[in-house]
Amino acid sequence: MEPVKAAKAASLLLAAMxxxxxxxxxxxxxxxxxxxxxxxxxxxxxxxxxxxVGAALSESLGQQVVPDNRPGAxxxxxxxxxxxxNPDGYTLIMTDVPSHAISANLYKTLTYNPAKDVxxxxxxxxxxLVLVVNPKLGVNSIPQLIAQAKSAPGKLSxxxxxxxxxxxxxxxxxxxxTGIKMLHVPYKGGxxxxxxxxxxxxxxxxxxxxxxxxxxxxxxxxxxGITSAERSPLFPDAPAVAEVIPGFxxxxxxxxxxxGGTPQKIILxxxxxxxxxxxxxxxxxxxxxxxxxxxxxxxxxxxxxxxDEIKSWGNVVRKAGLQVN
Numbered sequence: 001m002e003p004v005k006a007a008k009a010a011s012l013l014l015a016a017m018x019x020x021x022x023x024x025x026x027x028x029x030x031x032x033x034x035x036x037x038x039x040x041x042x043x044x045x046x047x048x049x050x051x052x053v054g055a056a057l058s059e060s061l062g063q064q065v066v067p068d069n070r071p072g073a074x075x076x077x078x079x080x081x082x083x084x085x086n087p088d089g090y091t092l093i094m095t096d097v098p099s100h101a102i103s104a105n106l107y108k109t110l111t112y113n114p115a116k117d118v119x120x121x122x123x124x125x126x127x128x129l130v131l132v133v134n135p136k137l138g139v140n141s142i143p144q145l146i147a148q149a150k151s152a153p154g155k156l157s158x159x160x161x162x163x164x165x166x167x168x169x170x171x172x173x174x175x176x177x178t179g180i181k182m183l184h185v186p187y188k189g190g191x192x193x194x195x196x197x198x199x200x201x202x203x204x205x206x207x208x209x210x211x212x213x214x215x216x217x218x219x220x221x222x223x224x225g226i227t228s229a230e231r232s233p234l235f236p237d238a239p240a241v242a243e244v245i246p247g248f249x250x251x252x253x254x255x256x257x258x259x260g261g262t263p264q265k266i267i268l269x270x271x272x273x274x275x276x277x278x279x280x281x282x283x284x285x286x287x288x289x290x291x292x293x294x295x296x297x298x299x300x301x302x303x304x305x306x307x308d309e310i311k312s313w314g315n316v317v318r319k320a321g322l323q324v325n
Contacts, residue, residue, distance in 0.1 A: 029089055029265075029266050029269065030061050030062075030063040030089065030090065031063070032063060032090065033063055033064040033065070033066055033090075034057075034061070034063060034064070034065045034066065034089070034090050034091075034092060035066055035068055035085075035090060035091045035092070036050060036054045036065050036066060036067050036068060036092050036093075036094055037068050037070050037078045037079075037081055037082045037091065037092065037093045037094070038050045038051075038067055038068065038069045038070070038078065038094055038095075039070055039071060039072075039075035039076070039077060039078025039079050039093065039095045040069065040071050040075060040078070040095070040096075040161065040189045040190065041069060041071045041188060041189035041190075041191050041192060042069055042191060043189070043190065043191025043194075043211055044161065044189055044190030044191050044208055044210060044211050045096075045125070045127060045190065045208040045209065045210030045211065045252050045254065045290055045292070046094060046095060046096050046190075046208070046252070046254050047067075047069065047191075048210050048286065048290065049094065049124060049125040049210075049254045049286070049287075049290075049292070050067060050094035050254070051067050052282075052283055052286045053094070053124050053125075053256070053274060053277050053278070053283065054066075054067055054094070056277035056280055056282075056283050057270075057273055057274070057277060060273050060276060060277065061273060065092075071188050071189050072162075072188060073162065073163075073164075074099050074102070074103055074106075074161070074162035074163055074164035074165040074168070075095050075096070075099045075100065075103065075162070075165065076103050076107065076110060076164075078093065078095065079093055079095060079100065079103075079112065079114075079118060079257075080110070080111045080112050082118065082257065082258075082259060083111075083112035083113075083117035083118050083259060083260065084111070084112065084117075084259075085259045086259065087258070087259040087260065087261035087262040087263075088259075088262065088263075088266075089258060089262050089263070089266035089267075089270065091258075091259060092121075092256060092257065092258055092270070093118060093256070093257040093258070094254060094255070094256050094257075095254070095255065095257065096165075096166055096208070096252050096253060096254050096255070097123070097253045097254070097255045097305070097306060097309055098166035098169070098250065098251075098252070098253060098309060098313060099161075099162075099164065099165045099166050100114060100118075100255070100257075100306070100309075101114070101306065101309035101310040101312070101313040101314075102164045102165070102166065102168075102169050102313045102316075102317060103164050104310045104313075104314070105310065105313055105314035105317040105318070106163070106164040106317050106322055106323060106324050107164065107323075107324050108323060108324065113260075114310065115307065115310060116260050117259070117260040118257040118258070118259065118260055119257060119258045119259065119260050119261075119262055119267055119303075120255060120256075120257055120299070120302045120303040120305075120306045121255070121256040121257055121258055121267055121270050121271050121274065121299060121302070122255065122256045122270070122271045122274035122275060122297070122299065122302060123253060123254070123255045123256075123294070123295035123297050123302050123305070124254060124255075124256065124274050124277070124278050124283075124287075124294050124295075125252075125253065125254040125278075125287060125290075125292045125293070125294060125295075126251055126253045126254075126292060126293055126294070126295050127208065127209050127210070127251050127252050127253075127287075127290055127291050127292035127293075128209060128226050128227045128228035128232065128249075128250075128251045128252075128291060129166070129167065129170055129206045129207060129208055129209065129226070129227040129250065129251060129252060130206070130207050130209050130212050130216070130223055130225070130226050130227070130235075130238075131145075131174075131204065131205075131206055131223070131224045131225040131226070131227070131241060132197065132204070132205055132207055132212050132215075132216065132221040132222060132223055132224065133145065133197075133203060133204045133205075133221070133222050133224060134197055134198070134200050134202075134203055134204075134221065134222070135219065135220070135221070135222045136200060137156075137203050137204070137222075139222075139224070140222070140224075141224060142224050142225050142239070142241065142244045142245075143244065145204065145224060146178050146180060149178075149180035149181070149182060150179070150180055153180070153181040154181045154182065154183060155183075156180075156182045156183070156203045156204065157182060157183040157184070157185045157202045157203050157204075158171045158182050158183070158184060158185065158202060158203065158204045158205060158206075159185050159186075159187060159193040159194075159196050159197050159201070159202035159204070159205040160184060160185070160186045160187065160193060160205070160206075161186075161187060161188075161189050161190045161192075161193050161208075162186050162187065162188060162189065163184075163186050163324055164322075164324060165186075166206075166208075166250070166252060167190065167193065167205065167206050167207065167208065168184065168186065169313065169316055169317070169320070169322075170206040170227065170250055171184070171204075171205075171206050172316070172320045172322065173248070173250075173316060173320075174206070174241075174245070174248070176319065176320060177245050177248065178245070182203075182204070185201065185202045190207060190208050190210075190211040191211055193205055193207070193211075194207055194211040194212055194215060194221075197221060198215055198220045198221060206227070208252035209226075209234075209252070209290055209291050209292075210252075210290040210292075213234075213289075213290070216235070223235055223238045224238070225238060225239050225240060225241040225243075225244070226238055226239075226240055226241065226291075227240070227241050227242075227248060227249060227250050227251060228240055228249065228251070228291075229242060229249045232291050233291075234291050253295070254292075255302065255306070256270065256274055258270065267299060268299055271298075271299040271302075275294070275296075278294035
């Protein structure tokens with residue numbers, strides 16, 4: 001074959017091969033199911049929000065978003081799995097931002113870098129905590145609780161969803177600002193901690209509101225206060241804790257994260273899809289039922305928010321003198 005004809009034939013062959021393989025290689029994200037790691041047990045607000053938003057994403061992305069509960073060590077077990085996944089957008093993490101930020105400061109050794117190995121995507125839910133007690137404790141207000149704790153230092157116990165969790169550090173802040181002493185009883189998530197309070201294994205709990213609402217309404221738990229800046233429309237008779245302790249405002253803020261190094265195009269696509277999802281009536285209804293709302297952050301704003309939370313909770317951890325090996 002003449003050199004010119006041979007070159008032309010080779011060119012046509014390459015073009016045909018390119019056309020053959022391009023559709024497969026250039027498939028748009030996502031082209032297969034997505035794993036959504038939830039680093040907490042079923043029943044808590046993170047689990048509720050994760051499954052609700054995950055279902056909406058399944059519809060909008062055209063691929064199944066599969067929830068995968070991986071609880072343990074205040075969320076760090078599940079986050080570690082996501083942090084070490086392939087950075088391709090097919091493994092995501094939905095966890096509460098305060099616990100993520102606390103872990104960055106509390107644990108001496110983590111198998112991942114919270115600031116680098118996970119990439120903030122969006123914040124679909126912000127909600128307050130509620131200060132609840134077992135009715136058998138016999139207290140009806142925050143001042144009564146403080147008085148009883150002071151009368152018997154170390155006798156009362158408080159539950160948490162794990163060492164280093166938002167529920168743990170909120171109680172530590174409450175202890176520090178009121179000058180009381182209580183025993184910490186940690187559990188592996190909000191669901192088990194709430195169940196322990198209902199059964200009487202612990203006396204008080206700063207619960208993420210989703211897990212506590214059914215028990216409050218059924219009078220199995222007594223609501224003493226809420227950690228929002230103002231009273232909640234869900235419980236208008238319950239005072240804000242800030243009415244007793246000025247500035248005592250914090251919440252269970254559930255955020256979506258990806259593996260560090262995931263292409264920015266995918267991160268931004270997921271951010272946009274989440275922000276569309278939280279505008280859907282069925283998602284809004286779940287948020288409202290849990291005294292929650294979406295945060296209108298851009299992806300860079302959410303990333304900065306996470307960085308600020310890591311710094312802020314570092315101050316709380318150091319003030320409380322806490323550290324986990």
